[in-house]
Amino acid sequence: SAVISQKPSRDICQRGTSLTIQCQVDSQVTMMFWYRQQPGQSLTLIATANQGSEATYESGFVIDKFPISRPNLTFSTLTVSNMSPEDSSIYLCSVGQGIMNTEAFFGQGTRLTVV
Amino acid sequence: QQQVKQSPQSLIVQKGGISIINCAYENTAFDYFPWYQQFPGKGPALLIAIRPDVSEKKEGRFTISFNKSAKQFSLHIMDSQPGDSATYFCAATGLSGAGSYQLTFGKGTKLSVIP
Structure with a gap:
């Protein structure tokens, strides 16, 4: 199984600012995923990040708001830009392993509060 | 459109009892059905999973039942513990x-197992 480290684990940010979340994996993986989980809610996929190509964003999420970098096979960042209180949420990094990426592993998440 | 419907939203079970959580899906192209367990402050962790060519899978106290024709699957936790x-x-x-x-x-589904 993959071990995923996310930083920071939590942060409180002022509205209008940006926060970059880092995700480090202990093995090389092709696909990395970023999710948002609002308190007490399910997980919503923000985007899929493959190394060497542009991230693919899901409906309702745009690159200007959530730019993603994927410089190598073990690392990715998600930036939450121009934050508003509605961005307060838990952001989770995930990697897929196994046939058809059917085994998903998650980081512990970044709890973001925007004030 | 919610493609995977889960119930109940919350569940209280006495220690030693059976916890049952149900899910239904709409997309017949789905071909892998995992269950994740999430503790507060942690990312989801893969618990058990099943493919649609199998009607039941058991791992310890956890069992998945799968009904392909009804497009439903459920998680049973036997001898539930706090x-x-x-x-x-x-x-x-x-x-x-x-x-x-x-x-x-x-x-x-938020499960609470009471002593």
Whole structure:
């Protein structure tokens, strides 16, 4: 199984600012995923990040708001830009392993509060 | 459109009892059905999973039952323990429009096992 480290684990940010979340994996993986989980809610996929190509964003999420970098096979960042209180949420990094990426592993998440 | 419907939203079970969580899906292209367990402050962790060519899978106290014709699957936790208290998510995976395999999550069930 993959071990995923996310930083920071939590942060409180002022509205209008940006926060970059880092995700480090202990093995090389092709696909990395970023999710948002609002308190007490399910997980919503923000985007899929493959190394060497542009991230693919899901409906309702745009690159200007959530730019993603994927410089190598073990690392990715998600930036939450121009934050508003509605961005307060838990952001989770995930990697897929196994046939058809059917085994998903998650980081512990970044709890973001925007004030 | 919610593609994976999960119920109940919350569940209280006495220690030693059976916890049952149900899910239904709509997309017949889904071909892998995992369950995730999430403790507060942690990312989801893969618990058990099943493919649609199998009607039941058991791992220890955890059993998945799968009904392909009804497009339903359920998680049974036998001899439920207080340590099982967590939020459980069913999920389904299949090929997305972007050409990658993505997870679609249910809304989650908060299980509380009382002594």
